[in-house]
Amino acid sequence: MKIGIVCYPTFGGSGVLATELGKALALRGHQVHFITYSQPVRLDIFNPNIFYHEVPVPSYPLFEYPPYELALSSSMVEVIMRHQLDLLHVHYAIPHASAGYMAKKILQSKTGRDIPMITTLHGTDITLVGKDKTYEPAVTFSINESDGITAVSENLREETYKNFNISKQIEVIYNFVDVERFHNHHNNNCKCLFAPNDEKIIMHASNFRRVKRVRDVIKIFSNISKQINAKLLMVGDGPERIHCEELARSLGVDRDVRFLGKQEKVEEIFPCADLFILPSEYESFGLAALEAMASHTPVLSTNVGGIPEVNIDGNTGYLYNTGDTDTASQKAIELLSDEQKLSTMKENAYRHALEFDIEKIIPHYENFYRRFLK
Numbered sequence: 092m093k094i095g096i097v098c099y100p101t102f103g104g105s106g107v108l109a110t111e112l113g114k115a116l117a118l119r120g121h122q123v124h125f126i127t128y129s130q131p132v133r134l135d136i137f138n139p140n141i142f143y144h145e146v147p148v149p150s151y152p153l154f155e156y157p158p159y160e161l162a163l164s165s166s167m168v169e170v171i172m173r174h175q176l177d178l179l180h181v182h183y184a185i186p187h188a189s190a191g192y193m194a195k196k197i198l199q200s201k202t203g204r205d206i207p208m209i210t211t212l213h214g215t216d217i218t219l220v221g222k223d224k225t226y227e228p229a230v231t232f233s234i235n236e237s238d239g240i241t242a243v244s245e246n247l248r249e250e251t252y253k254n255f256n257i258s259k260q261i262e263v264i265y266n267f268v269d270v271e272r273f274h275n276h277h278n279n280n281c282k283c284l285f286a287p288n289d290e291k292i293i294m295h296a297s298n299f300r301r302v303k304r305v306r307d308v309i310k311i312f313s314n315i316s317k318q319i320n321a322k323l324l325m326v327g328d329g330p331e332r333i334h335c336e337e338l339a340r341s342l343g344v345d346r347d348v349r350f351l352g353k354q355e356k357v358e359e360i361f362p363c364a365d366l367f368i369l370p371s372e373y374e375s376f377g378l379a380a381l382e383a384m385a386s387h388t389p390v391l392s393t394n395v396g397g398i399p400e401v402n403i404d405g406n407t408g409y410l411y412n413t414g415d416t417d418t419a420s421q422k423a424i425e426l427l428s429d430e431q432k433l434s435t436m437k438e439n440a441y442r443h444a445l446e447f448d449i450e451k452i453i454p455h456y457e458n459f460y461r462r463f464l465k
């Protein structure tokens with residue numbers, strides 16, 4: 092198949108997932124065309140089946156806000172026609188689904204052809220931004236006008252039906268991880284770099300936005316470190332980082348906390364961790380938690396959104412109520428002080444990640460695409 096992928100090319104989960112999907116499809120012989128405003132961060136392989144098309148967004152003094160969506164639609168039309176694409180797969184409804192709709196219409200009027208468009212809903216396009224009344228009519232319309240719709244968890248499918256008037260069936264295709272890639276770095280020696288005295292390593296990774304409740308990580312770590320020799324590695328960057336640094340200083344744990352910033356090769360970092368903390372207020376899925384699990388790391392997370400579909404309480408880690416950092420700390424301390432339990436949970440986390448392995452999930456996308464090809 093010749094597939095056009097539109098996504099945010101950043102470190103966010105939807106961009107990561109879309110890029111990994113495109114890479115996997117290319118390795119399976121499909122021709123994949125990324126259409127984005129800059130090179131996706133995880134687009135790091137050379138493969139003759141992968142094409143990258145940058146969307147030019149010219150600035151003009153009249154525009155306070157350059158019309159990116161129009162530039163994207165025009166680029167889609169151009170790429171579809173030049174490379175004879177079979178299908179468009181847009182990730183994140185805003186504005187990709189509506190730009191895709193426009194591209195479909197332009198193509199129809201130019202050539203009479205109707206290209207199928209698949210929209211994958213990722214989370215904040217539904218739960219935070221999408222349902223805001225500024226965007227809701229356009230989001231509802233463009234989801235309904237998609238030929239196929241997928242959501243990354245059961246929870247997100249339900250949230251979408253609850254918040255929007257969707258007349259079509261939404262298929263759940265879970266996010267995936269290349270387990271082999273993360274597993275291969277298991278037992279690497281990065282522990283020596285960050286925990287030279289055999290301290291336990293606690294980890295968090297996100298874009299440090301408010302919805303991630305990153306300050307809770309610092310609070311939980313501060314409680315853990317009162318009883319256990321531990322270090323905290325914070326991966327990623329964003330608006331909450333500065334507040335986390337302040338909090339770490341005020342709680343007196345700053346010397347044991349390292350902010351590593353945005354990292355591309357997370358598969359080299361995640362396997363260092365003994366425990367991964369995801370304290371989010373909402374996650375449609377929690378891709379970072381899955382990547383941690385593939386690295387043999389149990390997850391301590393809130394029990395919100397789609398997280399319980401990924402992290403199984405008492406088996407692959409623990410779930411707790413949002414903001415209840417005392418309970419979370421207690422669970423972490425219990426786990427980290429029991430070597431037997433910790434090693435069982437590490438193994439369980441890894442085994443459960445295999446359920447979401449790339450090899451299992453990609454065929455679901457291929458089969459889904461085939462349904463819409465004439």
Ligand code: GMT
Pocket residue numbers: 102103104105106108183213214215216243266298300302373374375376377378379
């Ligand atoms: O969570 C973010 O800040 C990024 C966001 C995105 O759209 O890139 O992530 C969403 O999509 C990911 C991939 O499907 C999911 O794993 C995340 O749980 C989801 N984030 C939220 O629902 C808050």
